[in-house]
Amino acid sequence: MSEKITLSNVHKTFGTKKVLRGVNLSVDEGQSLVVIGGSGSGKSVMLKSILGLLHPEQGSIKIDGTETVGLARNQRQEIDAQMGMLFQNGALFDSLPVWRNVAFQAIQNQGFSEADARDQAVDSLALVGLGPELLDLYPASLSGGMHKRVGLARAIACKPKIIFFDEPTTGLDPIMTDVINHLIRDCVQELGATTLTITHDMTSVRAIADKTALLYKGEIIWHGNAEELAASDDPFLLQFVNGLAEGPIEVEGQQISAAGEGQ
Amino acid sequence: MSFSPASEAAITVFGLTNKRPPIGQTGKHLTAFATIGRFFIGFFAQVGQLSLFIAETGKAIVRGPFYFRMIGQQIIRIGYLSLPVVALTSFFTGGALAIQIYYGGNQFNSETIVSTIVALGITRELGPVFGGLMLAGRVSAAIAAEIGTMRVTEQIDALTTLSTDPFKYLIAPRVIAATLCMPVLALVADIIGVFGGFVVSTQSFGFNAAIYVQSTVNFLSFDDISSGLIKALMFGFIIATMGCYNGYYSKGGAQGVGRATTNAVVTASILILAANYLMTSLLFSA
Numbered sequence: 001m002s003e004k005i006t007l008s009n010v011h012k013t014f015g016t017k018k019v020l021r022g023v024n025l026s027v028d029e030g031q032s033l034v035v036i037g038g039s040g041s042g043k044s045v046m047l048k049s050i051l052g053l054l055h056p057e058q059g060s061i062k063i064d065g066t067e068t069v070g071l072a073r074n075q076r077q078e079i080d081a082q083m084g085m086l087f088q089n090g091a092l093f094d095s096l097p098v099w100r101n102v103a104f105q106a107i108q109n110q111g112f113s114e115a116d117a118r119d120q121a122v123d124s125l126a127l128v129g130l131g132p133e134l135l136d137l138y139p140a141s142l143s144g145g146m147h148k149r150v151g152l153a154r155a156i157a158c159k160p161k162i163i164f165f166d167e168p169t170t171g172l173d174p175i176m177t178d179v180i181n182h183l184i185r186d187c188v189q190e191l192g193a194t195t196l197t198i199t200h201d202m203t204s205v206r207a208i209a210d211k212t213a214l215l216y217k218g219e220i221i222w223h224g225n226a227e228e229l230a231a232s233d234d235p236f237l238l239q240f241v242n243g244l245a246e247g248p249i250e251v252e253g254q255q256i257s258a259a260g261e262g263q
Numbered sequence: 264m265s266f267s268p269a270s271e272a273a274i275t276v277f278g279l280t281n282k283r284p285p286i287g288q289t290g291k292h293l294t295a296f297a298t299i300g301r302f303f304i305g306f307f308a309q310v311g312q313l314s315l316f317i318a319e320t321g322k323a324i325v326r327g328p329f330y331f332r333m334i335g336q337q338i339i340r341i342g343y344l345s346l347p348v349v350a351l352t353s354f355f356t357g358g359a360l361a362i363q364i365y366y367g368g369n370q371f372n373s374e375t376i377v378s379t380i381v382a383l384g385i386t387r388e389l390g391p392v393f394g395g396l397m398l399a400g401r402v403s404a405a406i407a408a409e410i411g412t413m414r415v416t417e418q419i420d421a422l423t424t425l426s427t428d429p430f431k432y433l434i435a436p437r438v439i440a441a442t443l444c445m446p447v448l449a450l451v452a453d454i455i456g457v458f459g460g461f462v463v464s465t466q467s468f469g470f471n472a473a474i475y476v477q478s479t480v481n482f483l484s485f486d487d488i489s490s491g492l493i494k495a496l497m498f499g500f501i502i503a504t505m506g507c508y509n510g511y512y513s514k515g516g517a518q519g520v521g522r523a524t525t526n527a528v529v530t531a532s533i534l535i536l537a538a539n540y541l542m543t544s545l546l547f548s549a
Contacts, residue, residue, distance in 0.1 A: 048420070051420075051423075051424055052423075053420050053423060053424075073423070073428065074428075077426055080423075080424065080426045081426055083424065084424075085421070085424040087417045087420070087421055088417070089416060089417065091416060091417040091418050091420065091421035092418075092421075093413075093418055093421070093422075094412075094413075094418070104425050104427075105425045105426060105427075108330075108425070108426075108427050108432070109425075109426050109427065154425075
């Protein structure tokens with residue numbers, strides 16, 4: 001299997017804060033990779049660097065073998081066209097009804113007529129288990145779970161070859177979490193897409209990951225498949241998977257809390 | 264569209280330099296210099312960032328694709344929906360101006376003087392400037408709040424991942440619409456402002472309506488009106504650009520959006536007044 005996404009020695013700094021400190025990672029074609037890590041470990045920055053929303057100072061990010069670091073936005077349109085993204089809070093456009101959100105790319109970039117785009121929106125919403133009655137609603141009137149599902153429908157509407165999921169189940173109840181995890185799995189299988197998910201939800205990891213990587217302080221410190229994840233005795237991984245406060249992983253803000261308690 | 268990696272790096276360097284150093288023994292002695300230095304570095308970083316933003320906006324306006332639907336929507340929101348605010352402002356301004364001139368001018372031969380000065384004052388200065396300031400409050404704030412909210416809720420990132428340039432889809436339509444609408448609004452302000460002066464003069468001071476209109480028409484030249492409209496064109500550009508710029512770079516959640524909105528109104532208002540002075544100097548010194 002060929003590598004669809006390859007990150008080599010990626011560094012990203014904000015002011016004096018080094019967020020990514022040499023990330024090395026690869027995702028094979030058709031594979032579902034889940035990157036786990038605590039808050040502030042650099043997961044979102046890594047994802048935004050791959051999407052070209054942030055520019056790393058150092059390192060290489062290749063998509064389908066094409067180097068993307070240093071490319072201007074208009075130079076990476078072909079690459080962008082084969083990618084879909086589900087944002088943490090959906091990031092649906094408030095000013096547009098659901099169907100225009102879902103069919104956004106078809107209308108703006110693929111020259112679909114309004115009628116064809118609306119049909120495409122109906123099909124995409126059906127894939128995530130939503131009916132046509134939602135088409136003319138605005139995002140403000142949707143629940144959190146529906147937001148995610150409409151966001152997912154938008155991400156898969158143009159049948160992308162690579163899909164990114166940013167914390168897809170954060171803020172959802174356990175039942176909706178399971179629904180979203182199954183939808184992700186089903187959609188990915190249906191489309192045959194390569195996916196990269198970032199999350200700290202271990203339920204999602206078990207449901208959707210072919211491979212898992214642990215990001216800590218801007219570096220990938222462990223990676224492996226589901227069996228290796230279950231069998232690993234890596235202390236960092238064990239602490240994260242079991243959700244333990246004690247262990248080698250420094251908890252962000254712990255010193256501040258301790259100081260606050262002392263006052 | 265985001266800035267090039269080189270530009271972004273330059274901004275990051277400015278941001279880094281702009282950080283307050285820890286105050287030690289040496290730091291205390293240098294505090295005054297450091298404060299002045301930080302102010303100027305921060306100022307020039309902002310100017311640089313704004314210049315890059317305007318350059319990107321210019322490119323987006325000149326190059327396609329053009330989102331005509333968005334431009335149409337913005338013309339309605341910025342132009343059409345601002346008509347009542349601008350009309351009321353200019354009507355009362357024209358009326359107040361007439362009262363000031365009447366009582367300040369010893370009421371001698373005031374029929375000609377009031378009509379002439381109201382017409383000149385409104386068309387050359389007050390119509391475009393007050394209209395611009397009202398739009399800075401109404402439109403610049405709304406643009407900054409909308410784009411700022413889109414920024415903090417990742418909607419602008421979503422646009423980019425959907426292969427759509429935010430400068431072409433969000434910024435250019437607003438700047439085009441405001442720049443086109445502002446001269447039209449200024450023209451409306453001119454007409455209603457002069458009418459406000461007319462109403463007050465004829466109803467309160469008993470001026471003859473026909474003489475008032477005749478002296479207004481006789482004295483007013485095309486240059487008086489066109490100079491105001493040229494200014495309005497620039498004010499429209501300033502209003503939309505400040506709203507978009509502050510919204511686009513807002514950060515820090517709801518508080519950041521609030522700050523962006525305030526900054527948009529303040530900077531747009533100051534720039535309108537500064538641009539008015541400069542353009543008046545240029546247009547009337549020749």
